[in-house]
Amino acid sequence: VRTIDWVDGGVEIIDQTALPARTVTRRLSTVNELVAAIQTLAVRGAPALGVAGALGVALAARQYREEALAGAVLRLETARPTAVNLARGVQRAAARLAAGPDAVLAEALAVRDEEIASSAAMAARGADLVTELCGPAPRLLTHCNTGGLATVVGGTALGVVAELHRRGALRGVVVSETRPLLQGARLTAWELGQLGIGYQLAVDGAGPFLMAQGMVDAVILGADRICANGDVINKVGTYAHALGAQRAGIPFLVVAPESTVDSATPSGADVKIEDRSPSEVLSFAGTLVAPAGAGAINPAFDITPHDLVTAIVTDRRTLRPDPAFSGKM
Amino acid sequence: VRTIDWVDGGVEIIDQTALPARTVTRRLSTVNELVAAIQTLAVRGAPALGVAGALGVALAARQYREEALAGAVLRLETARPTAVNLARGVQRAAARLAAGPDAVLAEALAVRDEEIASSAAMAARGADLVTELCGPAPRLLTHCNTGGLATVVGGTALGVVAELHRRGALRGVVVSETRPLLQGARLTAWELGQLGIGYQLAVDGAGPFLMAQGMVDAVILGADRICANGDVINKVGTYAHALGAQRAGIPFLVVAPESTVDSATPSGADVKIEDRSPSEVLSFAGTLVAPAGAGAINPAFDITPHDLVTAIVTDRRTLRPDPAFSGKM
Numbered sequence: 001v002r003t004i005d006w007v008d009g010g011v012e013i014i015d016q017t018a019l020p021a022r023t024v025t026r027r028l029s030t031v032n033e034l035v036a037a038i039q040t041l042a043v044r045g046a047p048a049l050g051v052a053g054a055l056g057v058a059l060a061a062r063q064y065r066e067e068a069l070a071g072a073v074l075r076l077e078t079a080r081p082t083a084v085n086l087a088r089g090v091q092r093a094a095a096r097l098a099a100g101p102d103a104v105l106a107e108a109l110a111v112r113d114e115e116i117a118s119s120a121a122m123a124a125r126g127a128d129l130v131t132e133l134c135g136p137a138p139r140l141l142t143h144c145n146t147g148g149l150a151t152v153v154g155g156t157a158l159g160v161v162a163e164l165h166r167r168g169a170l171r172g173v174v175v176s177e178t179r180p181l182l183q184g185a186r187l188t189a190w191e192l193g194q195l196g197i198g199y200q201l202a203v204d205g206a207g208p209f210l211m212a213q214g215m216v217d218a219v220i221l222g223a224d225r226i227c228a229n230g231d232v233i234n235k236v237g238t239y240a241h242a243l244g245a246q247r248a249g250i251p252f253l254v255v256a257p258e259s260t261v262d263s264a265t266p267s268g269a270d271v272k273i274e275d276r277s278p279s280e281v282l283s284f285a286g287t288l289v290a291p292a293g294a295g296a297i298n299p300a301f302d303i304t305p306h307d308l309v310t311a312i313v314t315d316r317r318t319l320r321p322d323p324a325f326s327g328k329m
Numbered sequence: 330v331r332t333i334d335w336v337d338g339g340v341e342i343i344d345q346t347a348l349p350a351r352t353v354t355r356r357l358s359t360v361n362e363l364v365a366a367i368q369t370l371a372v373r374g375a376p377a378l379g380v381a382g383a384l385g386v387a388l389a390a391r392q393y394r395e396e397a398l399a400g401a402v403l404r405l406e407t408a409r410p411t412a413v414n415l416a417r418g419v420q421r422a423a424a425r426l427a428a429g430p431d432a433v434l435a436e437a438l439a440v441r442d443e444e445i446a447s448s449a450a451m452a453a454r455g456a457d458l459v460t461e462l463c464g465p466a467p468r469l470l471t472h473c474n475t476g477g478l479a480t481v482v483g484g485t486a487l488g489v490v491a492e493l494h495r496r497g498a499l500r501g502v503v504v505s506e507t508r509p510l511l512q513g514a515r516l517t518a519w520e521l522g523q524l525g526i527g528y529q530l531a532v533d534g535a536g537p538f539l540m541a542q543g544m545v546d547a548v549i550l551g552a553d554r555i556c557a558n559g560d561v562i563n564k565v566g567t568y569a570h571a572l573g574a575q576r577a578g579i580p581f582l583v584v585a586p587e588s589t590v591d592s593a594t595p596s597g598a599d600v601k602i603e604d605r606s607p608s609e610v611l612s613f614a615g616t617l618v619a620p621a622g623a624g625a626i627n628p629a630f631d632i633t634p635h636d637l638v639t640a641i642v643t644d645r646r647t648l649r650p651d652p653a654f655s656g657k658m
Binding site: 205 | 349503505506507508509511514515518519522527528529530531532533534535536537538539541544565566567568569572573576607610611612613614616618619620622623624625626627628631632
């Protein structure tokens with residue numbers, strides 16, 4: 001099953017807000033429906049957002065003309081700010097607008113197919129690297145969701161985990177729950193269950209401690225944007241795990257397609273970090289936990305400086321930033 | 330209002346599992362009721378647990394004799410393993426058993442009164458130190474709950490925060506929510522609201538990032554046990570914040586009474602870290618968030634090595650471990 005696809009003239013997604021309780025397929029027939037799905041995280045994950053953006057332009061090309069069309073493209077492009085894939089997917093498809101709706105759709109489907117191919121390539125390359133660095137039976141910690149739900153099928157970091165499992169080269173997985181929206185507890189746990197891979201959930205704050213205790217051999221996770229200097233923008237909590245990995249002396253591995261590499265952005269300091277609603281922090285699974293009137297600060301992503309990153313695995317390259325890393329991605 | 334006290338021949342506590350929705354006073358008339366209250370965290374916080382343990386022996390001395398009494402004392406002493414205060418409070422009161430119930434109660438009330446005096450001393454000493462290190466308008470990040478609810482009245486780290494507020498020497502507070510049981514979001518937020526101190530909640534994983542962004546000037550929190558070498562045992566998530574503070578170059582301050590200093594335990598590696606039920610991670614407020622059948626690992630505390638600690642403030646001393654710290658606490 002694909003997380004997002006073009007079916008009978010519209011976009012179909014697995015609604016990730018309903019998981020793991022229910023697997024619901026939603027049909028999105030208008031740009032506004034798709035923008036709402038992006039903003040509520042019904043569809044999420046950098047590669048999937050790239051496909052969503054491109055397919056959104058295909059919807060827009062059928063729905064609008066002229067100024068209204070330009071406005072719809074802009075709404076798609078800016079629906080969320082941090083993952084580079086969304087704007088890039090929109091721009092790729094929008095570059096074909098002059099050639100008509102069919103050309104736009106063809107480009108959007110190409111974005112989709114490239115993400116599917118990227119997932120397969122990353123899985124093989126990443127699994128090779130994990131085995132090289134950690135031996136034949138590693139225990140991995142992952143954060144947020146980077147599986148098929150974050151791409152189209154397969155995944156980025158979780159695709160590597162699945163490939164290691166298929167090869168019989170995986171000892172265990174710790175899943176960081178990923179507050180506030182619990183993508184680890186809800187989505188990664190669900191995907192690992194579907195794949196028959198054993199795992200243990202842990203609260204986010206426990207990650208560095210489990211590393212210090214020798215219970216984790218490497219951290220492996222995805223990215224929403226990789227800057228020219230190798231800084232990694234990813235789900236909030238990533239940076240804390242990177243600090244834990246550095247102190248424990250274990251590899252910190254980032255797996256993302258080339259479509260997430262943004263060589264036009266020099267460093268993490270240049271990226272807009274999405275601030276989401278305080279209500280996500282003040283509530284837990286729909287229950288208000290904080291006192292009435294409480295305030296909250298809710299950055300959805302954080303910045304991991306490149307010196308904390310052992311390796312970045314894309315569908316085409318394996319890069320190893322070191323303390324003297326000065327290269328361009 | 331006292332978090333725990335001896336009233337009319339029994340123990341009365343504010344039930345911390347009901348906060349912040351309701352303020353419920355519970356009366357505990359038997360050792361078994363008190364042990365259950367300790368294990369469910371209806372009463373919690375290292376200093377409060379010391380008082381609970383001592384008052385529990387006062388209950389036991391009235392309820393049991395001979396072998397049954399010894400068994401009750403052991404149940405109290407081992408109700409939870411990590412905070413040194415619990416066993417120490419039990420042992421202090423139990424040392425008076427031969428002198429009869431009134432002598433036991435007098436010792437337990439002395440433990441209570443000493444904790445009240447300690448809170449006041451820590452507040453003054455800690456506030457002086459924060460101002461010295463951070464200037465007149467610091468923004469502080471705290472984790473878990475270290476206020477009056479964790480002691481009898483006043484608090485440890487949160488007592489310092491309150492004192493800074495009283496002095497007009499506090500710019501803001503970030504409260505780390507403290508999964509899985511949300512002591513930050515439920516209890517610290519409630520206490521700060523009662524004190525009229527503004528704050529912002531944040532998910533635990535955001536702490537190090539907020540420090541890196543320059544939004545936090547110091548981390549201030551408590552301890553469940555401080556080892557002879559200065560290693561700090563505290564609520565899980567503490568170590569990740571310490572790593573974040575080190576990288577950001579901001580002070581990491583631990584505030585705890587002398588009753589939490591355990592010079593008989595050489596280092597953090599020698600402390601039993603309580604493993605609590607996976608259900609605390611898998612669900613919240615009765616709502617299961619993970620898929621059915623999910624596993625979890627749930628260490629309730631972690632170990633912060635002394636080289637990450639800028640200063641330890643007790644009611645009698647301010648210690649500043651440095652990378653060459655070899656002292657005995």
